[in-house]
Amino acid sequence: xxxxxxxxxxxxxxxxxxxxxxxxxxxxxxxxxxxxxxxxxxxxxxxxxxxxxxxxxxxxxxxxxxxxxxxxxxxxxxxxxxxxxxxxxxxxxxxxxxxxxxxxxxxxxxxxxxxxxxxxxxxxxxxxxxxxxxxxxxxxxxxxxxxxxxxxxxxxxxxxxxxxxxxxxxxxxxxxxxxxxxxxxxxxxxxxxxxxxxxxxxxxxxxxxxxxxxxxxxxxxxxxxxxxxxxxxxxxxxxxxxxxxxxxxxxxxxxxxxxxxxxxxxxxxxxxxxxxxxxxxxxxxxxxxxxxxxxx
Amino acid sequence: xxxxxxxxxxxxxxxxxxxxxxxxxxxxxxxxxxxxxxxxxxxxxxxxxxxxxxxxxxxxxxxxxxxxxxxxxxxxxxxxxxxxxxxxxxxxxxxxxxxxxxxxxxxxxxxxxxxxxxxxxxxxxxxxxxxxxxxxxxxxxxxxxxxxxxxxxxxxxxxxxxxxxxxxxxxxxxxxxxxxxxxxxxxxxxxxxxxxxxxxxxxxxxxxxxxxxxxxxxxxxxxxxxxxxxxxxxxxxxxxxxxxxxxxxxxxxxxxxxxxxxxxxxxxxxxxxxxx
Numbered sequence: 001x002x003x004x005x006x007x008x009x010x011x012x013x014x015x016x017x018x019x020x021x022x023x024x025x026x027x028x029x030x031x032x033x034x035x036x037x038x039x040x041x042x043x044x045x046x047x048x049x050x051x052x053x054x055x056x057x058x059x060x061x062x063x064x065x066x067x068x069x070x071x072x073x074x075x076x077x078x079x080x081x082x083x084x085x086x087x088x089x090x091x092x093x094x095x096x097x098x099x100x101x102x103x104x105x106x107x108x109x110x111x112x113x114x115x116x117x118x119x120x121x122x123x124x125x126x127x128x129x130x131x132x133x134x135x136x137x138x139x140x141x142x143x144x145x146x147x148x149x150x151x152x153x154x155x156x157x158x159x160x161x162x163x164x165x166x167x168x169x170x171x172x173x174x175x176x177x178x179x180x181x182x183x184x185x186x187x188x189x190x191x192x193x194x195x196x197x198x199x200x201x202x203x204x205x206x207x208x209x210x211x212x213x214x215x216x217x218x219x220x221x222x223x224x225x226x227x228x229x230x231x232x233x234x235x236x237x238x239x240x241x242x243x244x245x246x247x248x249x250x251x252x253x254x255x256x257x258x259x260x261x262x263x264x265x266x267x268x269x270x271x272x273x274x275x276x277x278x279x280x281x282x283x284x285x286x287x288x289x290x291x292x293x294x295x296x
Numbered sequence: 297x298x299x300x301x302x303x304x305x306x307x308x309x310x311x312x313x314x315x316x317x318x319x320x321x322x323x324x325x326x327x328x329x330x331x332x333x334x335x336x337x338x339x340x341x342x343x344x345x346x347x348x349x350x351x352x353x354x355x356x357x358x359x360x361x362x363x364x365x366x367x368x369x370x371x372x373x374x375x376x377x378x379x380x381x382x383x384x385x386x387x388x389x390x391x392x393x394x395x396x397x398x399x400x401x402x403x404x405x406x407x408x409x410x411x412x413x414x415x416x417x418x419x420x421x422x423x424x425x426x427x428x429x430x431x432x433x434x435x436x437x438x439x440x441x442x443x444x445x446x447x448x449x450x451x452x453x454x455x456x457x458x459x460x461x462x463x464x465x466x467x468x469x470x471x472x473x474x475x476x477x478x479x480x481x482x483x484x485x486x487x488x489x490x491x492x493x494x495x496x497x498x499x500x501x502x503x504x505x506x507x508x509x510x511x512x513x514x515x516x517x518x519x520x521x522x523x524x525x526x527x528x529x530x531x532x533x534x535x536x537x538x539x540x541x542x543x544x545x546x547x548x549x550x551x552x553x554x555x556x557x558x559x560x561x562x563x564x565x566x567x568x569x570x571x572x
Contacts, residue, residue, distance in 0.1 A: 003469070033417060125343065181566070253415075
């Protein structure tokens with residue numbers, strides 16, 4: 001469509017305020033944070049004395065920071081697997097022409113609409129070692145299966161078992177999201193393809209594995225990226241549900257950053273943690289954004 | 297999908313679906329059930345036992361404690377939602393129908409803003425809001441939510457306006473409508489579905505948000521409900537039936553929106569996964 005140059009300039013002028021605001025609040029602020037991470041700022045008064053990579057070196061050598069990195073990794077991997085498996089499974093079942101499908105779908109999805117703070121408060125009680133699941137298991141004679149849940153500092157390799165309740169709570173909240181995405185994915189697979197496989201005598205499970213799943217790859221990737229970038233920066237849920245946990249068993253970088261910066265007033269090192277978090281997210285998100293929009 | 301007769305497989309299918317549904321509903325059961333118990337009935341060993349003599353007293357007490365914060369959330373969420381909606385609509389219109397040179401690159405640069413961990417901007421944000429006198433009050437929080445809401449609202453509107461046929465725009469151009477007039481006369485009137493999606497999305501997100509809220513408001517009287525709930529739940533002196541009732545109150549508005557307008561919520565959810 002031919003448009004006058006003047007109209008195009010008007011269009012640009014219309015989005016210019018948003019562009020400028022985001023230039024400041026996103027890009028300039030990130031650069032500013034980076035500058036803080038290179039400064040000696042420690043205490044209530046800003047101090048921009050340049051100290052090079054000193055904060056990075058001291059942060060990387062901290063045990064708590066290393067634990068947090070491993071916790072983030074193990075949390076992200078288990079959370080992604082649980083969400084994707086649950087999501088595909090529920091979507092697969094719902095795609096079989098179920099009565100009251102809408103009701104089931106909404107029950108799996110409603111946790112998405114609730115605050116992580118609420119989720120944290122409730123699941124903290126559910127996994128509370130004296131009143132929660134343990135009490136229920138005692139009641140039905142499964143005492144031998146009770147354990148300390150998020151109060152247990154045990155570590156298997158690098159994996160803190162105390163993360164398990166947090167992973168369950170996070171998956172409770174977000175597996176419905178993957179279910180909804182996969183359901184839309186199943187619906188976009190041509191019916192003839194599935195029918196033909198059935199006529200050929202393939203089992204439902206075989207069809208899922210050989211026909212449906214390969215076609216769901218792009219959706220799986222989107223789901224992994226959205227959930228993955230979210231879990232790399234998780235804060236609210238862990239902060240309310242368990243906090244840093246015994247011996248940092250449930251600690252994550254966002255909690256460490258919060259405590260270092262806004263409770264400990266160690267701005268330089270707090271900024272280091274935030275830059276590491278940004279780097280993690282950028283590694284996941286930038287290729288995704290670029291590949292999504294290059295097509296256009 | 298054919299066979300809908302009562303076969304063992306179908307019974308198993310429903311059994312699994314119902315079981316999964318019950319598991320997903322457990323936290324709501326805990327919330328409501330405990331919230332309806334008196335302090336005496338809410339003893340430690342009784343978490344799972346149904347409330348025998350339900351009382352709304354915990355809800356009344358939780359409300360008395362949290363009402364000011366609940367209202368803070370209302371005063372925060374409503375203006376922030378409306379403003380970010382308007383901005384998103386205008387931006388989405390330009391980025392779909394008036395793609396000036398370089399528009400697509402700028403759009404991706406805008407989108408990046410919705411993925412960043414906000415920790416990476418928090419220190420400057422606090423300094424900046426302090427400098428302009430908006431630190432510690434709802435105004436600063438509203439501004440923050442509006443700014444960081446721009447990427448997602450722009451994205452949803454842009455995707456929606458992409459579906460508006462170019463021929464419609466062409467016709468408006470031939471009729472001599474300029475860019476503003478085309479927006480007011482053609483695009484805005486058909487935007488209602490996108491507005492519903494974005495309003496629900498922003499309302500839910502801002503209501504539920506915690507990180508900005510805890511950093512940018514320090515006076516308890518100005519804190520939104522999520523922060524107040526966290527403080528309530530963290531205190532040792534508050535009985536946990538009241539905590540649960542409080543959590544339920546905090547969840548109620550967004551839960552109600554989901555129950556009433558769930559399908560629009562799902563659309564926002566899907567838009568959140570980008571798909572250009």
